[in-house]
Amino acid sequence: MVILSTVSFANNAVFINAARGDVMKLLIVDTDRDLVEMLTGWLKTLGHEVYRSYTGEHAYQMWEQQEPDLVVIDPNLRGMDGLTLCQEMRAKHDALILVMMYKMRFVA
Numbered sequence: 001m002v003i004l005s006t007v008s009f010a011n012n013a014v015f016i017n018a019a020r021g022d023v024m025k026l027l028i029v030d031t032d033r034d035l036v037e038m039l040t041g042w043l044k045t046l047g048h049e050v051y052r053s054y055t056g057e058h059a060y061q062m063w064e065q066q067e068p069d070l071v072v073i074d075p076n077l078r079g080m081d082g083l084t085l086c087q088e089m090r091a092k093h094d095a096l097i098l099v100m101m102y103k104m105r106f107v108a
Contacts (some may be wrong), residue, residue: 030074056080
């Protein structure tokens with residue numbers, strides 16, 4: 001069993017640390033490729049196994065193939081949206097899903 005030791009939200013960022021050296025298998029799903037790559041690189045430096053997807057349909061396939069411990073999803077995906085993807089996953093398996101919501105503000 002993989003135990004998630006810390007999940008905290010600070011400045012709209014998600015911080016995940018493995019407990020007692022356990023490695024988590026994570027799936028990051030977002031249309032923002034830069035964000036996905038940044039999170040992937042950061043989580044890999046913490047020792048986690050990370051998979052990435054940019055569409056709901058591909059994410060569902062990756063989820064079925066890889067069976068990740070945690071899925072981090074942007075609810076505003078193209079095609080199959082993030083909430084539909086969550087419903088599809090939860091209907092098939094008791095998946096641990098974190099829906100990541102963020103809003104960008106520009107200050108002039």
